[in-house]
Amino acid sequence: MTLSAIAKRRQAQLEALIDAAEARIIAEGVASLKARDLASDIGVALGGLYNIVADMDMLLLKVAQRTMERLDAALEAGAASVVADTPRAAITQLVAIAHAYYDFSRNNLRLWRALFEMRLKNPDLPEWNRQAQLGLFRHMNAPLARLRPEADEVARTLTARTLFAAVHGVVVIGLEERLIAVPAAAMKQQIEWLVRAACEGFVSPA
Amino acid sequence: MTLSAIAKRRQAQLEALIDAAEARIIAEGVASLKARDLASDIGVALGGLYNIVADMDMLLLKVAQRTMERLDAALEAGAASVVADTPRAAITQLVAIAHAYYDFSRNNLRLWRALFEMRLKNPDLPEWNRQAQLGLFRHMNAPLARLRPEADEVARTLTARTLFAAVHGVVVIGLEERLIAVPAAAMKQQIEWLVRAACEGFVSPA
DNA sequence: AAAATAATTTGAACGTCGTTCATTTTTAAT
DNA sequence: ATTAAAAATGAACGACGTTCAAATTATTTT
Structure with a gap:
């Protein structure tokens, strides 16, 4: 696996995560956004979120950016x-x-x-x-x-x-x-x- | 102790609680308002807050009202x-x-x-x-x-x-x-x- | 004044949350 | 095949609001 392929995968994970967060915000509002829900949404262990994004705040900022x-x-x-x-x-x-x-x-x-x-x-x-x-x-x-x-x-x-x-x-x-x-x-x-x-x-x- | 004296005390506790909440909001912002801090501020056990106020939301509403x-x-x-x-x-x-x-x-x-x-x-x-x-x-x-x-x-x-x-x-x-x-x-x-x-x-x- | 009863206060314990990190699993290089 | 590096895992942690059985204090009854 090439270096950029790894980066691509990370990017894909990040986008899936943002997608999931957006969907949940649309469905239930930002207040009910839970790390555990998102992790299961994108098929990753709880701790795995923090390989994709520094923390929840950063995820919210990415959603806000979009x-x-x-x-x-x-x-x-x-x-x-x-x-x-x-x-x-x-x-x-x-x-x-x-x-x-x-x-x-x-x-x-x-x-x-x-x-x-x-x-x-x-x-x-x-x-x-x-x-x-x-x-x-x-x-x-x-x-x-x-x-x-x-x-x-x-x-x-x-x-x-x-x-x-x-x-x-x-x-x-x-x-x-x-x-x-x-x-x-x-x-x-x-x-x-x-x-x-x-x-x-x-x-x-x- | 008369009935109204009890009510007075409750009222005093409530006001002390709102005062404490206001002071903490002024000092650190609403985000860092903690039940445990407020309880100790007014000299009451943690659970005692819920004899004064239904929950934190109600306290915030009272502060907002003021x-x-x-x-x-x-x-x-x-x-x-x-x-x-x-x-x-x-x-x-x-x-x-x-x-x-x-x-x-x-x-x-x-x-x-x-x-x-x-x-x-x-x-x-x-x-x-x-x-x-x-x-x-x-x-x-x-x-x-x-x-x-x-x-x-x-x-x-x-x-x-x-x-x-x-x-x-x-x-x-x-x-x-x-x-x-x-x-x-x-x-x-x-x-x-x-x-x-x-x-x-x-x-x-x- | 003592006993019984009611009201209040207490703080340990619970459930939920974001976050961490030792361990395991997977991947890449030798 | 062996080894080393990278990534993923999920149990555990600490912080939080809230609950509730037990302890304490106040009130009423005898």
Whole structure:
């Protein structure tokens, strides 16, 4: 067996493990993810998990990474669904991105929740995970740049972050089924109102 | 010993327990709250905790309740710091409420985080806790009513919720020290921009 | 005041969890 | 075939929340 074949096998094991973890999170939520279950899922002894992954936290981070990659793609697709050639269209594009975020969260509820429900023993995230999170904010940057081309780059990045965070908050509370479930259509309206209102206050003075 | 004296003692034990839990959350975060530590904190045997409180989840809910009461008071104070006699002043009042939320979160970081980091075994909250959460949204209702007196009550409640949620999202991401810490002054500016922009899109047509 | 009864407190023990590590099994090299 | 290295195993560990039979303390009855 060649060296790279060994690496391939490890990689396959890792992917099977992440698959199993994802499936269990989707089925029962991140809280009921157990090392013993996962080990039996992928046909490995309990201790064998730790040959594949340093610990449970690392596994959760890998799952989170996958989820964020899919989320990133969903936001990209949302943005691509609108041609933002005018300021008005740029705002519509921002709405599309926000709606894409809501749709993704709704359709991947437990995986999406797992992003925030991770309670890691080591509080500081690996750099690749941090970058993936920060990368999500960037989707709103280009449309905002079209709204105010002359604005400072740093300020715009902060604005993108704030706008994204605001949408995030609305989605979080809206999907918090412990409180009152708001219908999807109403949620989308609220999100659209919020994004449009925020952006009206951001367009360059005519 | 009279009947009520017994009840008093229980009440005192409960309060001591909540105090101890709060202190530990403030010192080390909710994740490192241990039954054994708390028992020794209040001078009771391990099993004795369960004479005071049904389980750890119930204790967390009691702590959350206290925190929400204090938060509620802080929002009330924020609102009271502005006399909202005109539409313009109503917007300023909304900004004050949002700033009060941010300030409270920043000044009570771990207790505030504990509100969301609770992972309860039983997912549905007791009614008193649910009401306390929903009650937080209501602070934005009166100012919004002044902005659009003719608007539908239900729609306004939903708007208040959305606006609060948006501010919440900005605060959550802003205080997420795992990413990039934004200075408090910049945060306040962002929050003010967001609230004002959202409200401009909500005033009655003149 | 003593005995009987009820209420409360106790801490050892249980079940579950993530993680470790000595042992065994499998694989690769000689 | 022999040996050495690598990988997989699962019993055992420590930490955790929770339970419960036993001990202790308080109350009532005689």
